[in-house]
Amino acid sequence: MKILVVGPGGREHAIVRALRRDDAVTEVHAAPGNAGIALDVVTHSGVDASDPAAVTALASAENFDLVVVGPEAPLAAGVTDAVRDAGIPAFGPSAAAAQLEASKAFAKEIMAAAGVPTAEAVHASDLGTAAGALDRFGAPHVVKDDGLAAGKGVVVTDDRQAALAHAQACFDAGGTVVIEEFLDGPEVSLFVISDGENLVPLSPAQDFKRIYDDDAGPNTGGMGAYTPLDWLQDYTETDAAGLTRNFTEVVVDQVARPTLAEMARRGKPFIGVLYCGLAVTSRGVRVVEFNVRFGDPETQAVLERLATPLGGLLLDASTGVLGADRQLEWSEGYAADVVIAAENYPDSPRRGDVITGVPEAEALDGVAVLHAGTADQEGALVTAGGRVLAVVGTGDTLQEAVDRAYAGVDAISWQGAQHRTDIAAKALRGEITVGAEG
Structure with a gap:
């Protein structure tokens, strides 16, 4: 193949x-x-x-x-x-099906029609509507650019004026915004592969969107991720019929399957990977967003553990033969990745800085270096984007995976390189807890 x-x-x-x-x-x-x-x-x-x-x-x-x-x-x-x-x-997915990510208003419409649990939202095209929605939902304010924004079009803030300013910037650019109620609880990413009718979920992961430690600073495309999530393993929900399901089963039954069925009903069958961005709230699982492709940086960690041959899996999904009972195999242990970004990312990242230490990082046990914003400049590896590299560590424990990833990060350098130092730190300290819905 x-x-x-x-x-x-x-x-x-x-x-x-x-x-x-x-x-x-x-x-x-x-x-x-x-x-x-x-x-x-x-x-x-x-x-x-x-x-x-x-x-x-x-x-x-x-x-x-x-x-x-x-x-x-x-x-x-x-x-x-x-x-x-x-x-x-x-x-x-087709361009029609890709609207699940290209338009957040369209995604909300699909979720409403499919009965998918998500945040209440208002689609606003003017400042008056936006202001009314902010007052309705209260702080923290969540304002999303309705179109594609490479993961950086979302503002979550307690500052009403900052929220209005982001909405106005979107309006000035000819766009609209979706304003949502804030969802409490930790966020989880789950990829679901679909052939238009059948589906198979991958391993849940958690990513880190803010540029600085302790989730400070502006949103980015993602500064690191890890999988699997031990703190999620005991999560269950019991429905009205008395059926108890684990987290992945809840997402498949309440989110992915109804969404894909609604897309098919509309003549827009979804073939590809549906990225379910989820909040595990006090009221149960809620959708934060949909993407229509593998998420970055979660993919770097998730695929590092996938034991099922990927080529056959993607071909089967593409040709409609995924099957109703497809099961995936996973390597034992954990994977974590840390993104190293260019100076001034996410605003105006510097380009052309010479990168050193990648071969040394790749020589470490359990370490892989995946390139994002890099280029070859007369034989030298240089920065060519905002998020430049993702260093993936694997290990028998989450701590070992994280330690290996950071050992790789420490071997790499260039002028102005920046990274978060707290990827998976709360999980390692046992500080993430979720409630089970009865």
Whole structure:
């Protein structure tokens, strides 16, 4: 099986690495890829990932058996539609189905129709409506850019003026906002792979969105993640019929399956991975957001533990043969990743700084370095984006996985490099607790 992975980031590097572990996968290419991906597979750096015609032309010319589209922008642009129209299997939703991420208002509409538990929300296109919604829900205020914002279009603040300013900035840019009630409780990410009818969940993970320790500073695309979540293992909910389900079963039954059924009912079957961003609240599981692709940086940790061959899994989903009872296999132990970001990220990250220490980090036991914003500049590895690298540690315990990830981080440096020092720290201290719904 010959596979093309579309995208330039850390998520795509994790997918490439996992595909290469699949014995049925004979060849992997990436478009455009990055400097790290280019060390592992053939890259097509001149291809625009969001250009449906360019991706389809490459897929046809190189006779790929499967195209895996990583980021949200190419999905919203219709890359998978064009690839499928050319007769090539593609993993990723159509542009119509990708509206689950491209429009938060659309996602809320789908959840309401499907009976999916989520935060109450108001879709606002003017400051008066926004102000009324902020007053209705109270602080903390949650204001989301309705469109794609690479994980950075959400403001959560107690400052009403800051919330209004974010809404106004979105209006000034020609957009709208969704204002929600704040959901208490820890957040969890769960990926669900679907072939349009059947689905299979992956391992829950937790990511860290704020730039600084203790969840301070602005939102980013994600500064680290870990899996599995020991503190979630005993979570159960019991329904009116007396059926008790664990966390993953609750999400599949209450969130993923109804959402996918509603999409199919509307003639927009969802083929790909539905990212369920969830809050485990005092009232039960609630959806914070949907994404329509593997999340970054959770993917770097989750796929590091996946023992099921990834190529066959994604091909089966792409061709409608996932099956109703698909089960996945996982390696024992834990995985954690720490993102190292460029100076001035997330506002205006510096580019072109020379990176050192990656080979030394990769030589450590249980450490992998996945590239996101990197480039090759005359033989030197340099920064080329906001989130530059994700250092993944694996181990028999969560502490060992975290320690290995940070050992890798300590080996790497460049001017202005920054990272959080508290990935999984609350879990390790036993400070995360969730209630069970009876």
